[in-house]
Amino acid sequence: MSLINELDSLGEKLKESLAQAGTLPELEELRIAYMGRKGFLAGLMAKLKDLSAEERPAFGQKANEVKESLTALLDGRLRELKALHEDAGLASFDPSLPGRLPWQGSLHAVTLVTREICAIYERLGYDVVTGPEVETDFYNFEALNFPHDHPARDMQDTLFVGDKIVMRTHTSPVEVRTMLARKKPPVAIVSPGKVFRRDYDITHSPMFHQIEGLLVDENMSLCDLRGTLAYMCRSLFGQTVNVRFRPSFFPFTEPSAEVDISCIMCNGIGHIKGEPCRVCKATGWLEILGCGMTDPNVFAYSGFSRESNGFAFGLGVERVAMLKYGIGDLRLFFENDMRFLQQFA
Ligand code: DAH
Numbered sequence: 306m307s308l309i310n311e312l313d314s315l316g317e318k319l320k321e322s323l324a325q326a327g328t329l330p331e332l333e334e335l336r337i338a339y340m341g342r343k344g345f346l347a348g349l350m351a352k353l354k355d356l357s358a359e360e361r362p363a364f365g366q367k368a369n370e371v372k373e374s375l376t377a378l379l380d381g382r383l384r385e386l387k388a389l390h391e392d393a394g395l396a397s398f399d400p401s402l403p404g405r406l407p408w409q410g411s412l413h414a415v416t417l418v419t420r421e422i423c424a425i426y427e428r429l430g431y432d433v434v435t436g437p438e439v440e441t442d443f444y445n446f447e448a449l450n451f452p453h454d455h456p457a458r459d460m461q462d463t464l465f466v467g468d469k470i471v472m473r474t475h476t477s478p479v480e481v482r483t484m485l486a487r488k489k490p491p492v493a494i495v496s497p498g499k500v501f502r503r504d505y506d507i508t509h510s511p512m513f514h515q516i517e518g519l520l521v522d523e524n525m526s527l528c529d530l531r532g533t534l535a536y537m538c539r540s541l542f543g544q545t546v547n548v549r550f551r552p553s554f555f556p557f558t559e560p561s562a563e564v565d566i567s568c569i570m571c572n573g574i575g576h577i578k579g580e581p582c583r584v585c586k587a588t589g590w591l592e593i594l595g596c597g598m599t600d601p602n603v604f605a606y607s608g609f610s611r612e613s614n615g616f617a618f619g620l621g622v623e624r625v626a627m628l629k630y631g632i633g634d635l636r637l638f639f640e641n642d643m644r645f646l647q648q649f650a
Contacts, residue, residue, distance in 0.1 A: 308349060308352055308356065308364060309363070309364060309367055311349055312349055312364070312367050312368060312371050313367070313371070315339065315345055315346065315349075315371055315375060316371060316374050316375060316378065318345075319335065319339055319375055319378050319379075320378060322335050322338075323335065323378060323379070323382045326382065326386075327386070328386070329383075329386055332379065332382055332383060332386060335379065336379050339375055339379075340372070340375060340376070340379070346368070346371065346372060346375065349368070350368055353365070353368075409650070411646065411647065411649055411650035412649060413638075413646065413649065414626045414630060414632070414638065414649050415514050415622050415623060415626060415638060417626075417649060418622050418625050418626040418629060419497045419514065419516065419622055421541065422495070422497075422516050422537065422541070422620075422622075422625070423495055423497060423516070425536070425537050425540045425541070426493075426495040426518065426537070429493075429533070429536075430493055431493040431494055431495050431518070431520075432493065432494050432495075433494070433495055433496070433497070434479060434483055434494045434495075434496050435479070435496055435497070435498055436473075436476070436478060436479035436482050436496060436498065437473070438472060438473055438498065438499055438500075438501070439466055439470060439471075439472060439473070440470070440471055440472070440473040440478050441469055441470060441471075442458075442469040442470070442471060443469075444473075444478035444481050444482060445463075445471050445473050445474060445475075445477075445478050446458055446471075447606070448478070448481040448603065448606035448607060449477050449478065449480075449481065449556060449557040449603060449606075450556040450557050450600050450602040450603055450606070451556045451557075452556070455556065457474070462474060462502050462503055462504065463502070463503065464501050464502070464503055464511070472500075472501035473500055473501065474500060474501065474502055475500050475515055475517070475619060476496050476497070476498050476500060476515040476516065476517035476619060477517055477557060477617070477619060479494070479496035479498075479517055480494075480496075480517060480519045480557075480599075480603070480607070480617055481603065481606060481607045483496075483519065484519075484521070484604070484607035484608060484609050485607050485608050488608060489609065490521040490522055490523070490609065490613055490615070491520075491521060491522040491523075492519060492520065492521040492522075492615070493519070493520045493521075493522070494517075494518070494519050495516055495517065495518045496516065496517040496518075496519075497514065497515070497516045497517075497622070498514065498515065499512055499513070499514055500512070500513060500514070500515050507634065507635065507636070508635055509635070510623070510635055510636070510638070510639060512639075513621060513622070513623050513635075514621070514622035514623060515619055515620065515621055515622060516619070516620055516622060517617070517618070517619050518533075518596075518617060518618045518619070519599070519615065519616075519617045520533070520615050520616055520617075521599065521604075521609065521613055521614070521615030522614070522615060523614065524614065525598075525614050525615050525616055526598075527550075527560070527598065527616075529616065530596060530597075530598070530616040530618070531548070531550060533616075534548060534564055534594070534596060534618060535548040538564075538566050538593065541625065541629065542566060542569050542628070542629065543569070545572070546566050546567055546569065547566065547567035547573060548564060548565070548566055548567075549564070549565050549590065550562040550563075550564055551563045551564075551565060553595060553597075555595060555597055556600070557597075557599065557600050557603045557617065558596065558597020558598055558599060558600055558616075558617055559597060559598060559600045560597055560598060561595070561596070561597035562595070562596055562597055563592055563594070563595050563596075564592070564593055564594045564595070564596060564618075565590035565591060565592050565593065566590070566591055566593050567589060567590060567591075568582055568584055568585035568588075568589050568590060568591050569584075569591070569628060570582050570583075570584035570585065571584070571585060571589065573589040573590070574589060575587045575588060575589040584628075591628060593620060593624065593625065593628070594618055594619060594620035594621075595618065595619050595620075596616065596617065596618035596619070597616065597617065597618075598614075598615070598616050599613070599614075599615050599616060599617050601613075623635055623638055626638070630649075
């Protein structure tokens with residue numbers, strides 16, 4: 306075959322090879338094989354010197370034509386392959402999918418339970434009020450009838466900020482502040498907020514949340530207190546929940562009681578399928594708050610007549626949230642683990 310014919314056949318050969326080249330790297334290999342410095346075209350051009358002077362111009366011209374057509378073939382295939390890749394990209398893109406949503410915050414379990422409990426009392430006509438987290442000894446202890454040597458004033462529990470200034474250890478001081486501000490009955494308030502104690506382990510946090518309740522009106526009895534708290538417990542945990550009072554002691558109430566609800570895990574039976582219930586430790590009851598009839602000394606400190614009559618209660622919000630949502634570890638509330646927090650969205 307003459308050199309010219311060999312040149313001519315390069316285009317046909319490349320066309321066949323290109324049909325097989327399905328990827329960009331394969332295409333690049335062909336470009337090098339045909340047009341590279343040691344490629345087929347360069348190999349034929351090297352033979353130019355063997356030709357006679359008459360043959361050379363025609364051969365040179367042919368070589369240029371072939372070079373152009375090879376380049377056109379390679380470029381054409383390159384465009385084809387790129388278009389194919391784009392089509393493949395489009396095929397894996399589903400335009401009907403919803404877009405990515407921005408992060409959305411949600412309320413904390415403590416906030417949810419606080420709002421739920423406050424709403425229960427607002428339905429009963431109570432006001433929601435708040436008080437300061439840094440308190441004086443007077444509001445946190447003295448006006449609540451804590452004797453001067455009462456162990457609750459001990460450094461063990463109380464975080465002192467200064468002389469007779471404390472981080473409040475409970476929400477009860479809001480009772481005194483409210484009565485002093487309102488001057489006379491009736492008073493019906495709940496007061497949610499943070500409280501602080503020198504305590505830290507699996508079941509205690511140095512900061513946690515309480516809700517205080519106070520009702521002062523005429524002819525209030527333990528029955529009213531019991532009915533009110535039973536209404537709250539059933540609103541929170543379901544209508545079948547039982548409520549019991551256990552005698553207890555608080556300086557600011559007389560008589561005082563702790564309130565238990567029938568265990569929401571085992572329905573108060575104490576065991577589940579023959580196994581002792583772990584939530585209530587097989588007792589069938591769960592303690593949920595403290596309460597009592599307000600002590601006359603507290604009325605006196607608060608500017609109310611000693612003959613005033615009413616009741617008070619205080620509950621731990623984390624405790625209620627743990628029971629309500631089945632949370633086993635108090636620390637989860639304060640660690641800000643997104644996996645925990647997102648469950649309440
Ligand atoms: N202040 C109490 C505490 O922190 C809770 C409490 C008990 C509040 C009885 C009350 C009450 O108002 O009557 O442990």
